[in-house]
Amino acid sequence: MSGGERLIYLPLGGAGEVGMNAYVYGYGKPGKERLILVDLGVTFPDMDSTPGVDLIMPDMSWLIDRADQLEAILITHGHEDHIGGLGHFWNQLRVPVYCRKFTGHLAHRKMEERGADPEQICIVDAFPETIEAGPFGLSFLPVSHSIPESSALIIDTPVGRIVHTGDFKLDGAPVVGEAFDPELWHDIAGDGVKVLTCDSTNIVVPHPGRSESTLGPNIRKLVAESSGMVVATTFASNVARVKTLAEAGRDAGRSVCLMGRAMLRMVSVAVETGVLTDFPPVISHEEAEDIPRENLMLIVTGSQGERRAASAQLSRGKYLGMKLAEGDTFLFSSKTIPGNERSVLGIVNAYSEMGVNVIDDTSSSYHVSGHANRPDLEAVHDLMRPQMLVPMHGEHRMLRRHMEVAEEKGISSIVATNGTMLDLTGDTPRVAEHVETGRVYLDGTQLIGALDGVVRGRIRMALNGHVLLTVILDEEDEPLGDPWAESMGLAETGRSKASLVELIESEAGQFMARADDKVLLDDDKLDAGLRRVARQVCVEEIGKKPEVTVVISRLA
Structure with a gap:
């Protein structure tokens, strides 16, 4: 350690849970480190534990108290669990925000919605472009994921290189966006990486992941063989999947209609930024009302059972003039996120009562994950040859298993959940200290603390x-x-x-x-x-x- 400086890593969200990602890196004398923040996301409430709450965000008090030490915010990609808190906290942090073009368009909107300065969004190109932020040299490294222009981060520090993977998978043919480039990653690793901070979401899945491009034939066959109207839902941000679905509808001779604000916005931004090309022509919902149902395909929001999204509203009756009927087909081209099962099942049963043929991901024919499975993660370990591995983005069981997998290969590793500050200066990671962290709730227009008693009181009234x-x-x-x-x-x-x-x-x-x-x-x-x-x-x-x-x- 030169001059008493240290390199630290501190997760404020996303470590010990899936969602709400916020990771701090710092370098300097203890307590006076210059800091960067990687991602600032949200997670979503449920009626059992957080009734009436609109959003859940990480408690950023530790960083807000040290805002004068913060150099920059970097956003790896545009999913809500990585970008959703940006507008809520920027006015208290007030530093430049760096991201790539597609993510930047989404970030600009987040800032405007919350009265933050959208001009603080700085659009940067992928590696080899480098940003200087205090003691750090920073570059965006393209990765495959389920949203365009996802990136890992190369973080060069005075004591070595960190690669922060963000969310990623190994996909050589992702339909939309950049393919995973092992040669580029090998070059980035050079003689080795000091720290690999790595996505752990699918560490427990034993088989290699599949490419997004493998879904096309199955989806085309399903749409071509279906009678009546076909409706499909997926994550709006997965514009590659939306394109595959739209192409399947077009190839089957159906008119395609996109429904749901998030779906329309994501496709629009993808086309505007140039990441989505050759998208099939679509019609408006007004035009769709005049199309015979056997010649129509809807691609709608609400794959997770969100009550106000198009899928749920269609299950309750009409949405923008459209209504499902007996003999129609509804496809969930998505995986149900744990915690959303009840909402999704309610929609499935409602469609079943209508006589609609519902197809989910049970066969794995119509959805692939955007996260790397265990064999893929191990391949990245071998490619990067890190001195240390810090598991992130996952529940505790995932982080622990990832640590075990790394240690089996002789890589020094440690589990650091939210609030655990690691010192990464030496040859092995060690716990430097623990800081108080937790959750903040957006309740209407107000941010409230988890310990303020508001939600606890609401639950007591609901129960009693x-x-x-x-x-x-x-x-x-x-x-x-x-x-x-x-x-x-x-x-x-x-x-x-x-x-x-x-x-x-x-x-x-x-x-x-x-x-x-x-x-x-x-x-x-x-x-x-x-x-x-x-x-x-x-x-x-x-x-x-x-x-x-x-x-x-x-x-x-």
């Missing part, structure tokens, strides 16, 4: 129901009239068959009548007593202990 109990005391601090109650999310009657609200009001009135001056003059004691009464009635009548809000009004 709510009672509002109001009492009024006169100028002499005596009860004025009877208490009154309102309930939400609770049964109207219980074991006694009497009105639950009236029972609460009766018991609360008796409590007020019995209460002495110590209670009646003390809002805290009165509040506690009335809460206890309301809950006791609910437990006895309906077996629930609701959340209770007591409103005490004093005329004095």
Whole structure:
């Protein structure tokens, strides 16, 4: 270590989970390192654990407190779990954002939506173009993935080269975008790489990954042999798949219509930036209404069961004038992300009730992953010959298995989950310290902390129901009239068959009548007593202990 400087790596999101990626690298004297941030993503809520929340983002407090040490933000590709938090946090970080052209168009929109300065988006070409950011030399290295212009990052530091893979797969024929180039990667490795920070998503998949181009024949055959209308859904960002689906529709003599804002936006950006060429002609949804259904193919959003997306709305009836009918075919050209199974299954069953033929990815004929499987990851290990491997982008079981695979090949490795800072200066990675990190929720228009209690309170109300109990005391601090109650999310009657609200009001009135001056003059004691009464009635009548809000009004 020269002059006491150190090279550090700190995941704030994406390590120990799939999604919400945010990785910090730094070099310099401890506590005074110059920093870069790789990716700034989001993950998505669910009704069980985060009801009502719009987005979940990494807690960036550690980096915001050190914003004066930050040199740059680099975005590897345009998926939401890598770019979705950019607009939300840029105003607190305020440094240039570097990315390639396709990603830059998406980033520009993210910044505008959140009132951040879109002129801070700096478009750069792929390697060999180099960006200088403090002590770092940075280049974007093209990789194959399920969105155009994905990139690994070459991070040259005073103590050696880091290759941060981003999300990637080994695909020599990705349909759209750049093929994986092993010769280029071999040249990048040179005499070896100090650190390979590597995607771990598919480390547990034992067989080699398949190319995106292998899907074309299967999809063309399915569309050609289907009767009625054909509807297909996939990730909107996977424009290679969208192109394959559209070509299958065209080849079958069908008019093709894209439906869903995300689908239209992604294709538009891909065409505008030149990464998508020769896309089949499409028609508008108004034109689609006049096409015989056996001559029509829709490509729609909502592969993960999103309630407001086109797939879900079609399953509930009509969407933009279109409606599925018995004999139609619906294709999920996608894999269901863990956690979304219930939503997707609801759509599948709704289509089944309509008599629609639903085809999913059970046969693996209509979808391939955008992430490298274990044999592919091992091939990259051999190609790069890293001194150290740091697993990232994956749940803990994935990170741990990736570490084991690396160590089996004699590569020094360690698992670092969110908040674990590694010192990468020496010959082996070591834990330098742990920093406090977590999650931040976008709830409506506000960012709230995971420990703020907002979501926890919402869950309690959802589980237990709510009672509002109001009492009024006169100028002499005596009860004025009877208490009154309102309930939400609770049964109207219980074991006694009497009105639950009236029972609460009766018991609360008796409590007020019995209460002495110590209670009646003390809002805290009165509040506690009335809460206890309301809950006791609910437990006895309906077996629930609701959340209770007591409103005490004093005329004095």
